Amino acid sequence: MGVSFDLQPEQYLGLGSGGHFGCGFEKCQTRTRGHPLPSLTKCFETASGLKVNIWKSGLCGVNASPTFLEMACTFLICRIGSIPFKYLGLPIGANPKRLATWEPLLEHLRGRLCSWRNKHISLGGRIVIINAVLNAIPIFYLSFMKMPVTVRKMVVRIQREFLWGGVRGGNKINWVKWSVVCKKKCNGGLGVRDVRIVDLSLLAKWRWRFLQPGRPLWKVVLMAKYGNHISQEVDWSGVRIPIVASNWWKDICSLDEAVESKNWLADSIGRKLGNGLDTKFWTTKWMGNAPLALLFPRLFSLSNHKEGMVADFSEVVGEDRGWSFSWRRELFRWEEDLVVRLREILAPAIFSLESDKWVWTLDAEGNFSVNSAYNFLLEEFDLDIVLDSEGREVLEHIWDSPAPSKVIAFSWQLLLDRIPTRGNLVLRGIPLSDVPWECVGCAGKMETSIHLFLFCPAAMLVWSEIFKWLGVLVIIPPSLSSLFEARNASLFANGSFNPKVIADDIKILSWKWSLARVKMSPCMFYEWTWDPGDCLQR
Structure with a gap:
């Protein structure tokens, strides 16, 4: 965490069970006479009730000379750190595009398989283990980084060899395509989670968190670097990505292109109208399936308040609420017909005393969930029909039967003739x-x-x-x-x-x-x- 000594340090010291402090060391010599770095650790201990372990602490220098870094470590009595470093199990500062970044994860997966090497596990048991263990291990990594295609293929290979070859793996016959295995059980699959779709669903949560109220430090930093639009807009398809943007930010921006021919993320987020003070009338999708500026481009070009809020266009006449517009010239007859259509679309709008808020349209309560995003993306990518309606009905009864999981899995293979x-x-x-x-x-x-x-x-x-x-x-x-x-x-x-x-x-x-x-x-x-x-x- 970068700490500016022009601000109050105690605002940034609630870091949970661990903290990272960083500053420009060259400036630190002249700007920290009354606030030496050791006092930061003391403040952290006082604010959190935790004690900093000096022997486990390291000092990493960014744009700092080796001589000064060595002097600072001697002064702070800590070791010299290097980037990337591990924090809560994640390699901070590592390039997520490199295979070496993901090697610890792959070794962890292989290690879990080795722990079951002397046990006989049936096909039904292996299905449960893949979902409960092998698919759960990468979750923490996938919550922050987009998995490269090469690494994803290696993870799928580990899972596939375990499914068909048991704990010893090996070159066994893959009786069913992995894309079919990852289908829902009701569609002829085994319900194994698709790693790629899980990764996209977890990263989409960051886009949702950008839209939530509040200004946590991480959000303030990103807004300062990439613009305030990240907390105000849902459609980033036309946003220019800076050349100096991090790989993580590029992956977050590329989520809009996950599904071809549609912006699935923007289409899945809507605006729930409250008092209308925080929702832009023309450019925010709050009424209908698209922003009003796209539905009525002619009226948008003629409006005097292109950036106005919904409350600015609303007027109360007696006990009724209407809409007031300001145009830069008198409207033609056909343009007045557009206004009539616009008022018809706005008729169902209901105001309340609450603040406007974003809603996740894939959830009944409007709250984002990784599971709802996963199910939506799975339906978008799931184009192959494995079984007809009769086969799916038979399979549904089989999954609900009291038979052991290995017999149910065998019946699934038999229905697919595999x-x-x-x-x-x-x-x-x-x-x-x-x-x-x-x-x-x-x-x-x-x-x-x-x-x-x-x-x-x-x-x-x-x-x-x-x-x-x-x-x-x-x-x-x-x-x-x-x-x-x-x-x-x-x-x-x-x-x-x-x-x-x-x-x-x-x-x-x-x-x-x-x-x-x-x-x-x-x-x-x-x-x-x-x-x-x-x-x-x-």
Whole structure:
């Protein structure tokens, strides 16, 4: 934090659990006779109740000679620091475009994977870990810096290899595209957070904070450097970015271009009218989908008060509120028709005693949230249709079923036809011995997902047993996973593909799942085998 000794230092000493003081050292010699630098640390200790650890403190010089920096460190009894330095885990002063800046984050991700190396985690468990751990680790970095494309690909690669290869990773088959994995569950994906969209959503929060009332120090500094418009306007598409602007500021300004053909950020922020004293009538989007200057450019060019506030155009006549305009000349007939249209648009305007404020239109309460921004951007980027309406409905029931997560994940793969059947392995060029495409349950038929789980004679016998047991014609996830496990046992472990045994396994698994997941009265296994419907209705 830069401290000017022309101001009151105590205004800047509430820095929480840590602080950074900086000043021009050459000027400090002549301007700090009554305020030596050690007194700053004393003031900080008095104001915050915390104690400065001199042995952990460092002094970084900006445009200061090495000789003076060494002398200052000797005087303050602290070490010589260097830029970049770490503060709360973030590399302050580092170039976010360089890979070295992000290397600690990548090492942290790899380290977490190593801690699970000796554990077996199913596909369903890996999905949970990616969302809860691997996607949560970069959040702090992404809140302040835009992740370069190269780093983002490396993070996605770590997540992708963990999803399909387990904790040991490796070059495994990626059965589903990562863009599909990042879709919402209701749209055929796994609900894994897209790193790129998370980064954009977190950075968008800074744009929202610029518009909020108050003048915190960071906001004052940015306004002094880049202009007051950052706290007054939502559309920055036409704002010129200075050549000397920081990489962080360029990334903040580029948020408007995240979605092609539209300014998503400006369109998502509206103005809620209060007393009308802080809202510009013509240039602020407060009524309609665009500023009135864009809706009525002719009237805007004729107005005498182009920078006037809404309250300046409002007039009260008796108990009614109207609108008063001042033009630089008399209007033509067709221009008067424009005024009539303008008054019609302004008719729903309602004033109040509160101050005007910005609202986030993607949230019902008008407050910005990273989640609402993420969901909006995900819909904008999510153009591919993975499943039709019937497939999405089936998938919705599967996600709500009491089955374990690994079985639900397998059912998701099956609906997308992305399981390692012999037919799919041949399509991906995987060498197979003997007859590469033959089904293990019946000779001479190609092993596809539909054939293996529905039309194979052995599979139909399994379904027949289940239908007799349930008394209804339904397909449930336990049947699918048990069929596939029996197929793998027959193929790789010299097991038998016995429909009767498979049906008995399905009864046992469904009974265990129902006791663990479904809220019902406990029932004995023999009761479950006799009439599962009666057990579920208790």
